[in-house]
Amino acid sequence: MDLERLVPSYIKQFQAYVPSKPDEELKRLFGCPVLHRLNNNENPLGPPPAAREVIRQFPPARSALYPSGDSYSLRLALAERFGKEPGQFLVGNGSTEVITAVIKAFCEQGDNIVTADRTFAVYEWVAEFSGVGRHLVPLKDFAFDDEGLLARIDGKTKVVFICNPNNPTGTCWPLEQLIRFLDRVDGRCVVVLDEAYIEYVEQANAPDGVALLDRYPNLVVFRTFSKMYGLAGLRIGYLVGSLSVVDLIRRAYVVYSVNSLAQAAARAAVEQGGEHVQATRALMHAGKAFLREALGSLGLPFLCHEGSYVMVKVPVSDTLLYRRLMKRGLMIRTMSGFRFPNWIRVTVVGREVLEQFVEGLAEELKPVL
Ligand SMILES: Cc1ncc(COP(=O)(O)O)c(C=O)c1O
Structure with missing residues (x-):
């Protein structure tokens, strides 16, 4: 089979996106018993x-x-x-x-x-x-x-x-x-x-x-x-x-x-779905208020506008930070692949997990902050 002839050049050049592994596999790989997904902007309250x-x-x-x-x-x-x-x-x-x-x-x-x-x-x-x-x-x-x-x-x-x-x-x-x-x-x-x-x-x-x-x-x-x-x-x-x-x-x-x-x-x-929308909005509002305060105290540049996520600029490689946070059971989104080198994106979720995230972030960045 002559694949060279069959495939258009734009397919040959395209790099397929590799989705993350299943949670169970990730937990095994990173040795974390619990995994909090802060990478895909999923609703922590689930469906209505x-x-x-x-x-x-x-x-x-x-x-x-x-x-x-x-x-x-x-x-x-x-x-x-x-x-x-x-x-x-x-x-x-x-x-x-x-x-x-x-x-x-x-x-x-x-x-x-x-x-x-x-x-x-x-x-x-x-x-x-x-x-x-x-x-x-x-x-x-x-x-x-x-x-x-x-x-x-x-x-x-x-x-x-x-x-x-x-x-x-x-x-x-x-x-x-x-x-x-x-x-x-x-x-x-x-x-x-x-x-x-x-x-x-x-x-x-x-x-x-x-x-x-x-x-x-x-x-x-x-x-x-x-x-x-x-x-x-x-x-x-x-x-x-x-x-x-x-x-x-x-x-x-x-x-x-x-x-x-x-x-x-x-x-x-x-x-x-009306009440669910209101409950989710309240959760987001509170979560963002907490993150603004906490990220501000750490002195990290961040973007916290609309949507269910915030972006944080980190003074280390985002992929390195990803691996470190994964060991703590916190999965964030690295942004280098999205033309934001050394930024991470984090889904706004409930207070308890956000506290764990901020604590993990502060500890991992301590040597460079
Ligand atoms: C801006 C934007 N549009 C569309 C989508 C895709 O949503 P869906 O899950 O419906 O394919 C996403 C998912 O992350 C998104 O962020």
């Missing part, structure tokens, strides 16, 4: 009670049947909740899946996407392994740079990805900035607003992308059930946009990718 109940009651026999191929009932629930048409929603196996559908629907070779250089990396990766160009605009003061993005849009740009709030820096464009940006894009390309962390936002003037859809038919909003709704393990997220745009994206998406249990649990979260 109504979703838990759906999971508990799921009839095993239903596993033999295919799910609704287009998440029919969930889309009805989402349409009801947001005052939109069910046809404006496309549900995917995590919102990561809908990223691929958007790029496939609009981009061919020679086209490009525009996004930031230090944001959720999947936009860039999907473009790269699809042979699509990437215009990566440096962050400005850790935030998406609107002028910089506009300057990189050209005749071949099909999609702009804006992560709001940005993962990993937590910065969030205010509504006026987003409106100004959308007006200046003026329908030349699709603008994706990834609102994976929207339910955590405390800033008063933050936009709600869904509320802008009627005004901007080229706007597409991503949301996920993995973060606030604690369903990361079931893999479910969605996009919402104008009927005409979503109709095109749907052509580049393989139906039946979302399992029945995920659809049912997500529907319960949409319909009955």
